[in-house]
Amino acid sequence: MQLNRFTDLALRVLMYLTHRDREQAVTISEIAERFAISRNHLVKVVHFMGQQGWLLTSRGKGGGLALAQPPEHYRLGGIIRTLEGNAALIDCATPPCALRQDCRLKSALDVGLQAFFTVLDGYSLRDIVASPTGEAIIRLHRQQNPPAAPDEATEG
Numbered sequence: 785m786q787l788n789r790f791t792d793l794a795l796r797v798l799m800y801l802t803h804r805d806r807e808q809a810v811t812i813s814e815i816a817e818r819f820a821i822s823r824n825h826l827v828k829v830v831h832f833m834g835q836q837g838w839l840l841t842s843r844g845k846g847g848g849l850a851l852a853q854p855p856e857h858y859r860l861g862g863i864i865r866t867l868e869g870n871a872a873l874i875d876c877a878t879p880p881c882a883l884r885q886d887c888r889l890k891s892a893l894d895v896g897l898q899a900f901f902t903v904l905d906g907y908s909l910r911d912i913v914a915s916p917t918g919e920a921i922i923r924l925h926r927q928q929n930p931p932a933a934p935d936e937a938t939e940g
Contacts, residue, residue, distance in 0.1 A: 785900065791867040793821060793829045798838065802855045802913045803921045809848020818924045836866060855913065861905030873897055
């Protein structure tokens with residue numbers, strides 16, 4: 785199983801927002817620069833996370849992003865379930881599989897997927913930003929001149 789890019793970006797945003805020792809708000813542009821990712825993609829991710837109630841967002845001068853709850857309230861399994869959807873690992877119906885009626889593969893994969901999410905439910909956002917990740921996030925926050933994101937120069 786591989787998480788999609790949308791999920792990857794969402795997790796990076798959540799992790800980045802756990803660090804809160806400055807006065808100015810964190811912006812989408814800042815996160816895009818720090819992670820060298822597309823601002824356009826990040827806008828979609830942040831919008832979705834705001835709709836889920838995971839982020840507080842404010843527009844305009846001085847606006848930015850913040851976690852809506854303390855990091856320990858975000859469970860990884862629930863976040864990833866929401867971001868990835870609750871789709872099965874395989875679809876035996878499309879195209880129809882000749883083994884579908886007598887195959888145990890799908891049920892084994894379904895059990896494995898549930899175990900995957902159950903393990904991740906044991907971790908909070910606070911857990912995954914523990915040392916050394918937390919220190920790496922602090923270094924990102926303190927960067928003065930990060931590299932430009934791939935499409936940052938073309939946006940107005």
